[in-house]
Amino acid sequence: MSKIFLLRILSFNNTDDKMRAFAEQVFASETKDETVRDEISMFDVAEDCPIIHHEMAHHLHTDDDEQKRKKRSLDTPTYLEVPDFQRVAVIGDYASGVTMDDFELACRGLYRALTIREKYMRLAFQRFPRTASQYLRQIEGESFRPEEQFEPVFTSPPKEGEDPFDVKNLPKNLGYVARMKDALITLKTYTHRRLKFLMSKFNVHEMLNEMEEMKEVKKNPHRDFYNCRKVDTHIHAAACMNQKHLLRFIKKSYRVDAERVVHNLKGKEVTMKELFQSLNLHPYDLTVDSLDVHAGRQTFQRFDKFNAKYNPVGASELRDLYLKTENHINGEYFATIIKEVANDLEEAKYQYAEPRLSIYGCNANEWNKLSNWFVRHRVYSPNLKWMIQVPRIYDIFRGRNFVPHFGKMLENIFLPVFQATIDPQSSPELSIFLKHVTGFDSVDDESKHSGHMFSTKTLGFLCQRSLFSLNIYSEGMNTFMFRPHCGEAGAITHLLAAFMTADNISHGLNLKKSPVLQYLYVLSQIPIAMSPLSNNSLFLEYAKNPLLEFHKKGLVVSLSTDDPMQFHYTKEPLMEEYAIAAQVFKLSTCDMCEIARNSVLQSALSDEEKRHFLGKDYLKEGPEGNDIRKTNVPQIRMAYRYETLCYELNLIKEGLKSE
């Protein structure tokens, strides 16, 4: 297998310069207007602009353009067998609103952008949708080879009686030597404005077929929204419990452990009682209010204030004691809290979560400590799939001299993983831990560095580059997905970079600002874990959240909680997230089940679990890949999505025919 990929790496290096030049050009145009918040992007036209309509009408009907239009006729789509529903067909001019020349130019751009993502995803062992690949091959006149489609491998849940912490089955030493190298990047995009059409099309579909979709769902026995699987695709381990849970845990720990030495206070070992005394606190008096970990009106647009909310009662000592893996008690409390959260999920049965743990890159020993914590406390649950989050705070580390240079930070982050991947037996705990780690996230306030230029040094690209190498070596182990926080705030270039590098992303709010990228995310079906309650406390009021709009346009959205400790009120944060979205956006059962299905697809649940939760053909595209008995998503909805996507991809094919 490695040989094929080495060949690919070569061709990848060759196209680098061309791609970089193109990327920089696109970047320059995309960032031009970025300083203005929430404005209409340059590719968007106000809907009710009579002058533009007039001009366009004139422009569109030149004789030359008419000729070109007549020459074309769209392929008739073939419909799959699903229950009858009213299809929204567009008869006649299939590229209305733009001239034929612009149409062709746009299609060329979109085609190039999609091939770039396809190439990068394949190199980095991330996913690219089969339908898009098929259209790309048709455009190229090549035949589609299903064996080239990549599907990640995630550790299956242990079999009956199997110990998830067993080291016996770790693979043997591969004999490679690992070094960090300069990473590379490139990209390419274009633009178009099919999005409004997609929005209107969905609205019409919904009006016409809502009842038919509901009929399918009602006829579906056993399954409803409550018992279809949903994954919390974006949640930070350090805030995965709700505020009431943390409060209860603190009180309980004090009742049991008051006399236990739990902390090192300025060089002196102190008991829990002494620690609380030094803070002038008694846990008995603590309330959710004094705990003060919940986001409020004060945190809106203030990420700095939000970060302070991680400290219970404003005391970093308590954060250390209860929410850290490394402390005087070896992270015992934190492990216990997480296991309690996991237990609630196991009892709820249909809910899963993908918590993030931090690796900072400050020193080479972090991985050992983290995996030691994981194994020592046996922090395993079938309902949790782990991710590593890497904070984007090199500037702070460098400023405090924690790391000598950026390369060292990257080495701290990735080298131990390479070593454990190459020779698992050499670091058994890390290797065990890595079996449960499914991906990397990069996190922090994106708005902080909005000025920085697009460069080969961007953490994201380096992460992706490292993962790509890592995934080559890690045959037989987990594939690592790159799933960064992206588009929560800050420059839209983050979303451009993620388009090239990420299997899927969290947030994506700023896609609102770039129709180009938004459309590319539709075409390449990049999953987006959205957290409207989190946004509501930090960046964007709930009713203004683009979740509904994205969902209608065919972006693959899932719902996630981000930080239940800070945002949620009830005992079931993920259900709270769904319930509020359903209420505010008036989502139907069908919408909610589709979003739940998206969350399973986006997640790093193993193939075995996905077959069980979505149906054995879940990897197939369109209605064929859906088993309504498991997902409760009607085939009509699946057909609508699939046919709509094919129509959009087919347009690009048409636009490129004359070339």
Add this chain to the structure above:
Amino acid sequence: MSKIFLLRILSFNNTDDKMRAFAEQVFASETKDETVRDEISMFDVAEDCPIIHHEMAHHLHTDDDEQKRKKRSLDTPTYLEVPDFQRVAVIGDYASGVTMDDFELACRGLYRALTIREKYMRLAFQRFPRTASQYLRQIEGESFRPEEQFEPVFTSPPKEGEDPFDVKNLPKNLGYVARMKDALITLKTYTHRRLKFLMSKFNVHEMLNEMEEMKEVKKNPHRDFYNCRKVDTHIHAAACMNQKHLLRFIKKSYRVDAERVVHNLKGKEVTMKELFQSLNLHPYDLTVDSLDVHAGRQTFQRFDKFNAKYNPVGASELRDLYLKTENHINGEYFATIIKEVANDLEEAKYQYAEPRLSIYGCNANEWNKLSNWFVRHRVYSPNLKWMIQVPRIYDIFRGRNFVPHFGKMLENIFLPVFQATIDPQSSPELSIFLKHVTGFDSVDDESKHSGHMFSTKTLGFLCQRSLFSLNIYSEGMNTFMFRPHCGEAGAITHLLAAFMTADNISHGLNLKKSPVLQYLYVLSQIPIAMSPLSNNSLFLEYAKNPLLEFHKKGLVVSLSTDDPMQFHYTKEPLMEEYAIAAQVFKLSTCDMCEIARNSVLQSALSDEEKRHFLGKDYLKEGPEGNDIRKTNVPQIRMAYRYETLCYELNLIKEGLKSE
């Protein structure tokens, strides 16, 4: 005691004609523009209307007006001892925006309206706030007599070992004879526009004191939003379980009782199995979707479709079997479901509910059957306080010849209660049941009859009149409160009628349309149980709900679920209601705890319970009546509310000084 009240009834009758004339005049002006939805009321002025500002400025500064203004000076308010906070003082012109003549006229109107409510409330044994009474007495130059303030009596929870179904302690026969008489009504109102000022004042208060309020709350030990008491002040028993709970119950009942005879199908007794077979259903296949009791987009603005949602799987047979007190199994399942809901509340510990059961007035035996159901199944829980709802569907009953005339319907509704009240031993079950009944609600789609005229025959007035008589006889038993659905839709005259008759109301959305009534509801502190999630499915989108606006202006709002079966998703519907309001309206802990406190005050929890949940001085007005250790409402907020209310009442006093 009865003597005093008989005197009052006489004077009440005397003022009748004058009041009726005035009420009709106000009604005529209030209804003028009613056909136009959501428009600005005639008393409201667009905020940014430069012409009006200009005209007003000119108008206000006539010499005569200036003279009048100079003559007056507002009493300096006396501040109670609460933590320091920044008060929003209005220095200078205290009645800006109106001429002195208009000001005085408005004050006279408001004074008259308030005295009418005060009188009617006292006659009907409903509540009227002490502060308002004090100002009214000052205006009249009379001294305030606290002994004239009425407080309702609700059955205390049984003592340790006491049986809530014990008939031994029922009062003796009073020896009266009960007859129905023509009911009476009257009313009076005026207008003013202090509401915008109240809104801005609250916003300023919040900006200045938010942190200080939070400081109080954080310093308050043990108590936070989770463990301060909250009452679901408006919930229908037949929809008090959530959809998932009902589904589970149906499945469970089938597993246990498939062979039990449970229904009479066209004259033939059938088992549960046969019943489901006749419906072509097997409970094993049932899902939340096929159950189809949840409101969705289809119910918005369609009350007719909503009512059908009470039938599980669209089958009225299942509604009969599971959600009715009267059926082949004597309402056993319904009783069991309610007891399960009660059990969840008892476990949650801090939540209470006031479910409504129906009395239709179709025949004289309804009360006996209902109380028999209540006693037979021992449907008692310390966390439930019962109410009777009377559907406003006389037109339907009359149309089907169920009742010969309206008087008969009223007799069916009230006569049994009178009889049981007068001679409890004669109908022990009903008397036991009435110990737990605390009030009457009148329900149905208000928009249906929006054309009907203001008349002495309105059900509301008749209800209130009956209750007023009833409460005279029922010394030593529960006081019955009149707490109608009102202002959910339809004519604003409903809100006018409620102002005269209701202790408190549910919904009140349409107060948005009448600043006159809205201001009167502020001044007389009429509690409003709001249900924004219910409104969101039926009448008004969530973000447009006036809850936040009302709360800011000083209306006494509580949160309630209305119909968890149809609107809610989670296991804790009331918490879901609070959580969503907190998220969408960005309520602070302080706001949420204030709303929770309002809900306890509005409720029919007994004096004993209220003392326990709110503090022993809960009947006192302002900060004195608040015990932050129990309510978690900061004294600063209490002082703000109290001083603001006093300021508004004082204005009226000032306006009437020249008279």
